[in-house]
Amino acid sequence: MTRPSRMFSVAPSLPPPLLPLRELAYNLWWTWDEEAADLFRRLAPDLWETAAQNPALMLGTISQKRLEEAANDKGFLAHMEHICTRFDEYMGGKQTWYKTIHSAAGEICIAYFSAEFGLTGYLPIYSGGLGILAGDHLKSASDLGLPLVGVGLLYQQGYFRQYINRSGQQGELYPSNDLYHMPIQVQRREDGTPLTIHLVYTGRQVTAQVWRVQVGHVPLFLLDTNLPTNSREGRHITKRLYGGDLDMRIRQEMMLGIGGIRALDSRGILPMVCHMNEGHAAFAALERIRILMARCNLSFAEARELVSSSSIFTTHTSVPAGIDLFPPKLVDKYFGDYYPLLGLSRDEFLALGRQNPKDKNEPFCMAILALRLADQANGVSKMHGEVSRRLWRNIWPGLLEDEVPITSVTNGIHLRSWISGDTIAPLFDRYLGDRWHKESSDPGVWQRINDIPDEELWRAHEQCRECLVVLARQRLRAQLERQGAATSEIGMVNEVLNPESLTIGFARRFAEYKRPALILRDSESLRRILTNPDRPVQVIFAGKASPDDKHGKELIRQVVCFARREGLRRQIVFIEDYDMTVAHYLVHGVDVWLNTPRRPLEACGTSGMKAAANGGLNLSVLDGWWPEAYQPGIGWAIGCSEEYEEPDHQDEVESQAIYHLLEKEIIPLFYHRDDGLPREWIRRMKAAMQAICPIFNSDRMVGEYCERFYIPAAERYQHLAARGMARWADSP
Ligand SMILES: *Cc1c(COP(=O)(O)O)cnc(C)c1O
Numbered sequence: 001m002t003r004p005s006r007m008f009s010v011a012p013s014l015p016p017p018l019l020p021l022r023e024l025a026y027n028l029w030w031t032w033d034e035e036a037a038d039l040f041r042r043l044a045p046d047l048w049e050t051a052a053q054n055p056a057l058m059l060g061t062i063s064q065k066r067l068e069e070a071a072n073d074k075g076f077l078a079h080m081e082h083i084c085t086r087f088d089e090y091m092g093g094k095q096t097w098y099k100t101i102h103s104a105a106g107e108i109c110i111a112y113f114s115a116e117f118g119l120t121g122y123l124p125i126y127s128g129g130l131g132i133l134a135g136d137h138l139k140s141a142s143d144l145g146l147p148l149v150g151v152g153l154l155y156q157q158g159y160f161r162q163y164i165n166r167s168g169q170q171g172e173l174y175p176s177n178d179l180y181h182m183p184i185q186v187q188r189r190e191d192g193t194p195l196t197i198h199l200v201y202t203g204r205q206v207t208a209q210v211w212r213v214q215v216g217h218v219p220l221f222l223l224d225t226n227l228p229t230n231s232r233e234g235r236h237i238t239k240r241l242y243g244g245d246l247d248m249r250i251r252q253e254m255m256l257g258i259g260g261i262r263a264l265d266s267r268g269i270l271p272m273v274c275h276m277n278e279g280h281a282a283f284a285a286l287e288r289i290r291i292l293m294a295r296c297n298l299s300f301a302e303a304r305e306l307v308s309s310s311s312i313f314t315t316h317t318s319v320p321a322g323i324d325l326f327p328p329k330l331v332d333k334y335f336g337d338y339y340p341l342l343g344l345s346r347d348e349f350l351a352l353g354r355q356n357p358k359d360k361n362e363p364f365c366m367a368i369l370a371l372r373l374a375d376q377a378n379g380v381s382k383m384h385g386e387v388s389r390r391l392w393r394n395i396w397p398g399l400l401e402d403e404v405p406i407t408s409v410t411n412g413i414h415l416r417s418w419i420s421g422d423t424i425a426p427l428f429d430r431y432l433g434d435r436w437h438k439e440s441s442d443p444g445v446w447q448r449i450n451d452i453p454d455e456e457l458w459r460a461h462e463q464c465r466e467c468l469v470v471l472a473r474q475r476l477r478a479q480l481e482r483q484g485a486a487t488s489e490i491g492m493v494n495e496v497l498n499p500e501s502l503t504i505g506f507a508r509r510f511a512e513y514k515r516p517a518l519i520l521r522d523s524e525s526l527r528r529i530l531t532n533p534d535r536p537v538q539v540i541f542a543g544k545a546s547p548d549d550k551h552g553k554e555l556i557r558q559v560v561c562f563a564r565r566e567g568l569r570r571q572i573v574f575i576e577d578y579d580m581t582v583a584h585y586l587v588h589g590v591d592v593w594l595n596t597p598r599r600p601l602e603a604c605g606t607s608g609m610k611a612a613a614n615g616g617l618n619l620s621v622l623d624g625w626w627p628e629a630y631q632p633g634i635g636w637a638i639g640c641s642e643e644y645e646e647p648d649h650q651d652e653v654e655s656q657a658i659y660h661l662l663e664k665e666i667i668p669l670f671y672h673r674d675d676g677l678p679r680e681w682i683r684r685m686k687a688a689m690q691a692i693c694p695i696f697n698s699d700r701m702v703g704e705y706c707e708r709f710y711i712p713a714a715e716r717y718q719h720l721a722a723r724g725m726a727r728w729a730d731s732p
Contacts, residue, residue: 013064014059014067015067015068015070015071016071017071017077018067018070018071018080020080020084021040021043021055021059021080022059023087024036024039024040024055024083024084024087025040025055025056025058025059025183026056026183026184026185026214027087027183027214027215027216028119028120028139028183028213028214028215028216029087029090029091029142029214029215029216030055031119031120031417032139032414032416032417033083033086033416034421034422034425034426035082035083035086036083036086036087037053037421038079039079039080039083040053040055040058041053042076042079043058043062043066043070043076044058044062044066047061047062047066052121052122053121053122054120054122054181054182054183055183056181056182056183057122057178057181057182060180060181061181090216091216091217093145093217096143096144096145097143097144097145097699097703098144098145098146098147098706099145102706102711105711105714105715106714106718107147108147108272108273108710108711108714109147109148109149109269109270109271109272109273110141110146110147110148110149110271110272110273110274110275110710110714111148111149111150111151111260111261111264111269111271111273111274111275111284112134112137112138112141112148112149112150112151112275112277113150113151113152113256113257113260113274113275113276113277113280113281113284114130114131114134114150114151114152114277114278114280114281115130115131115152115153115241115242115252115253115256115277115278115280115281116130116131116134116152116159116241117131117134117135117138117150117152117213117220118131118132118133118134118135118580119135119138119139119213119215119220120135120183120580121579121580121581122182122183123182123183123184123213124158124159124177124579125152125153125154125155125158125159125177125222125241126158126159126241126580127159127241127242127544128508128509128544129316129508129509129604129605129606129607130277130278130316132580132583132606133277133316133380133411133606133698134150134152134277135215135414135417136412136413136414136417136606136698137277137698137701137702138150138215138216138218138220139215139216139218139414139416139417139698140412140414140697140698140699140701140702141218141702142215142216142217142218143216143414143437143699144699144702144703144706145217146218146702146706146710148218149218149219149220149221149264149269149271150213150215150218150219150220150221151220151221151222151223151256151260151263151264151281151284152220152221152222152223152256152260153222153223153224153238153241153252153255153256154179154184154211154222154223154224154238155177155238155239155240155241156176156177156224156226156238156239156240157174157175157176157177157239157240157243158177158240158241159240159241159242159544160172160173160174160240160544160547161173161174161175161577162544162576162577162578163479163482163576163577164479164556164560164574164576165483166483167557168556168557168558168560168561168564169553169556169557170544170545170553170556170557172547174240174243179211179224183213183214184211184212184213184222185211185212185213185214186209186210186211186212187210187211187212187221187267194209194210195209195210195263195266195267196208196209196210196227197210197223197259197262197263197266198262199254199255199258199259199262200337201233201234201251201254201334202333202334203337204231204233204234206225206230206231206234206237206255207225207227207229207230207234208223208224208225208227208237208238208255208259208263209223209224209225209227210222210223210224210263210266211223211224221260221263221264221267223238223255223256223259223260223263224238225237225238225255226238226239236248237251237252237255238252238255242546246326246327246330247330249324249326250326250330250331250334251334252280253280253281253282253283253324253366254283254334256280256281256283256284257276257280257281257282257283257284257285257286257287258283258284258286258287260281260284261284261287261288261291262287265291270288270291271288272310272713272714272717272718273310273311273312273709273710273713273714273717274288274307274310274311274312275311275312275313275314275705275709275710276311276312276313276314276370276374277314277316278314278315278316278317279313279315279323279324279365279366279367279369279370280324280366281370282313282366282367282369282370282373283369285307285308285311285369285370285373285374286338286342286369286373288303288307288311289303289304289307289342289373290303290338290341290342292306292307293341293342293343294341299343300342300343300344304373305720306717306720306721307373308372308373308374308375309375309713309716309717309720310713310714310716310717311373311374311375311376311713312374312376312377312378312705312709312710312713313367313370313371313373313374313376313377313378314377314378314379314380314409315367315370315371315377315378315379315380315384315388315406315603316379316380316603316604317603318384318387318388318391318600318601318602318603319513319601320391323365323366323367324365324366324367325363325364325365325366326353326363326364326365326366327363327364328350328360328361328363328364330364331349331350331353331364332346335349347360350364352368352369352372352373353365353366353368353369353372354368355368355394355395356394367392368392368395371392371395371406372395375405375713376407376708376709376713377405377406377407378406378407378408378409378709379406379407379408379603380408380409380410380411380603380604381408381410381411381603381604381624381625381628382408382410382627382628383600383623383624383627383628384408384600384603384604384624385406385407385408386600387600387603388406388408389401389402389404389406392404392406407708409701409704409705409708410604410625410628410695410696410701411604411606411609411625411696411698411701412606412609412695412696412697412698412699412700412701413606413609413610413613413696413697413698414697414698414699415436415437415440415613415693415697415698415699416437418584418587418609418610418613418614419613419614420460420464420584420588420614422463423460423461423463423464423588424460424461424464424588424613424614424615427452427456427457427460431448431449431451431452432445432446432448432449433445436693440693440694440697440699440700441694441695441697441699441700441703442694443690443694445694446689446690446693446694447690449686449689449690450686450690452686454677454679454682455677457615457682457685457686458677458678458682460615461591461614461615461685462499462500464588464589464614465499465500465503465589465590465591466499466589467585467588467589468503468540468585468586468588468589468590469497469498469499469503469589471575471582471585472496472497472540472573472575473493473494473496473497475575475576475582476493476496476573476575477490477493479576480493492569495570496569496570496573497538497540497570497571497573498536498538498570501536501537501538501571502535502536502537502538502591502592502666502667502670502671503537503538503539503540503589503590503591503592504519504537504538504539504540504590504591504592504593504594504619505539505540505586505587505589505590505592505593505594505611505616506519506539506540506541506542506543506593506594506595506596507540507541507542507543507575507578507582507583507586507607508543508595508605508607509543509544509545509546509552510543510544510545510549510552510553510555510556511545511546511549511551511552512551512552512555512598513597513598513601513602514596514597514598514602515596515597515598515651516541516543516555516556516559516596517555517558517559517562518596518651518654518655518658519539519594519596519655519658520558520559520562521651521652521655522655522656522659523562523565525656525659526659527567527568529659529662529663529667530568530571530572531567531568531571532667534671535667535668535670535671536571537571537662537667538570538571538572538573539571539572539573539594540572540573540574540575540586540590541559541563541572541573541574541575542574542575542576542577542578542582542583542586543556543578544577544578556574559572559574560574583607583610586611587607587610587611587613587614587616588614590611590616591616591617591670591681592616592617592618592619592666593607593608593611593612593616593617593618593619593620594619594620594658595607595608595618595619595620595621595623595624595626596620596621596638596654596658597621597623597624598621598647598650599621599622599623599641599643600623601623602621602623602624603624604624604625605620605623605624605625605626606625606696608620608625608626609625609692609696609697612629612634612635612688612689612692612693612696613689613692613693613697615685615688615689616685616688617634617635617636617666617681617684617685617688618630618634618635618636618688619635619636619638619658619661619666620635620636620637620638621637621638621639621654622637622638622639622640622641625696627641628695629691629692629695629696631691633684633687634684634687634688634691634692635684635688636661636665636666638654638657638658638661639653639654639657669681669684
């Protein structure tokens with residue numbers, strides 16, 4: 001893996017009047033501000049589409065002539081002026097929620113660590129829900145004005161890109177990211193040199209360069225080891241997200257946690273509060289302890305108290321297989337020299353990551369390390385809180401299950417990033433005013449959805465469904481052409497899907513417990529439902545399987561082959577390469593969002609919230625977030641939270657429940673029209689938006705983290721520090 005040979009893009013130089021565009025292009029704020037996006041679109045509409053709506057790429061490739069034209073176009077300059085004023089106002093952050101409510105909290109700094117961040121489609125350093133949640137967290141932290149910084153890794157190749165071959169098999173591609181056309185910038189020291197940090201791996205030093213992504217006010221620092229001065233092994237540490245073996249995984253997690261703290265430290269930031277998003281980041285707590293011990297002359301126990309009291313750990317999984325476990329030998333290999341820096345013996349160190357500290361064979365678990373070093377721990381829905389208390393109860397042998405100190409903060413979505421900017425957001429702007437994003441957690445704001453005329457909401461939604469159908473056809477055509485399909489087959493593509501049919505979406509990681517093929521179980525019932533000429537129904541699937549998950553890949557093959565059956569090709573489509581772009585089309589355009597996890601394994605799920613915010617109705621097992629949101633009239637529940645002994649029996653009962661709901665309730669409701677409109681369906685769309693938007697949004701979520709964890713943690717930290725817990729000379 002080498003760096004792109006072109007170290008500097010041959011960026012056309014911006015005429016002076018257009019200089020503000022550069023700052024706008026390199027701040028992701030524009031991605032959730034429709035008017036700012038329009039400015040870039042206006043600059044070069046055709047290029048906007050071909051440059052994947054990436055202004056950084058656009059400014060790097062646009063013709064000098066077009067720039068000169070824009071620089072002399074009064075209309076354009078006025079538009080830009082207007083956006084810049086709004087941007088400056090936003091960046092000034094004078095009246096944020098945090099400033100208003102927590103002005104007394106004093107100077108604090110919160111660091112948010114995550115192995116992945118899903119901020120925008122063309123910054124592909126995420127794989128799925130965990131990353132998107134982290135991205136939405138940063139965006140809301142910016143909107144609310146929190147003093148927060150993000151820390152992550154800049155992967156040369158990101159997560160894999162999926163393609164499906166003729167026989168329905170998933171293949172993986174790893175194109176390299178074009179760093180010089182991504183909205184990232186080299187972080188520099190005061191003297192202008194690039195900021196780097198160092199980490200020693202088994203005696204060999206690896207250097208990482210620090211990049212910066214600006215997310216509104218919030219900086220996200222990303223570490224990149226792909227430097228010519230590093231060994232091949234060193235360069236590969238940030239090659240792929242979740243790529244490689246355990247050896248690679250521990251190296252990456254060292255870079256994220258330890259390297260991340262060093263990167264902040266070298267910027268003069270020693271965070272008062274650390275939030276570890278999933279166990280990947282847990283080494284950050286160790287490095288904070290090490291630094292406090294070294295600088296302030298604290299014992300391990302003292303430094304640990306300070307660090308634990310100000311650390312937050314969020315767990316996102318209910319599936320033990322999803323948790324990193326390192327064999328003790330591997331930990332020795334990489335941390336043998338680190339144990340003494342913490343004043344710990346090998347056994348004492350390894351005990352931090354073990355359920356039973358005395359069990360010498362137990363592997364080292366990152367989630368346990370995080371639980372032991374963070375006094376605040378939470379799951380991501382109420383149900384997941386319960387599941388996590390049960391899963392981890394052995395770490396607190398003296399406590400009853402409901403005393404286990406793991407609480408929950410239910411996930412939410414960044415509404416402005418997920419609501420269709422072309423159709424639904426303008427309706428909200430018109431009928432709800434800007435309070436729908438400035439005070440999104442106030443249910444009163446959402447009551448005004450009743451003021452949106454049924455026709456307008458329905459027209460907006462139908463437009464989204466049509467865009468989804470167009471995308472599905474485009475992707476299908478590209479796939480068939482690539483596979484060398486016959487012209488006749490490619491010609492059929494325009495008959496696939498119907499922009500007016502009831503559209504069901506299922507998009508998520510293809511893993512056994514999510515049961516993507518559940519709806520296919522009784523193929524004759526499904527065929528009957530989909531091909532009813534009076535009330536046709538269609539299903540659009542998307543999702544990747546982990547490259548090493550044979551079972552997940554087999555599920556993809558089943559779905560793809562099912563979609564090729566005679567008489568079903570027009571009703572079932574699998575869209576390749578599920579990512580944020582595909583997700584946008586899907587959650588905007590579906591009528592029904594299907595979710596079929598095997599209860600209680602879904603930690604939360606956020607895609608159903610995205611669909612609901614755009615007027616989609618959820619049809620879901622009562623798992624994850626859905627039991628908190630569900631009420632009759634805003635969507636449907638599959639089953640009523642029964643427990644099953646026999647998975648096969650469960651699948652049978654629950655698939656039949658889906659067919660039954662579809663035939664008896666959902667389809668009749670959708671196709672029942674008064675004056676051409678499905679009035680009762682629209683009533684439910686509105687009821688779902690009103691019930692779901694004010695609660696399941698990331699402003700509410702980040703606000704909750706702030707009030708329940710960040711502020712109390714900062715206070716504890718300040719209190720402990722002020723008590724002069726210590727002989728430390730000056731505060732860190
Ligand atoms: C929202 C989102 C997810 C997470 O959704 P789940 O409901 O947890 O499956 C995953 N991938 C993409 C691309 C998303 O946009």
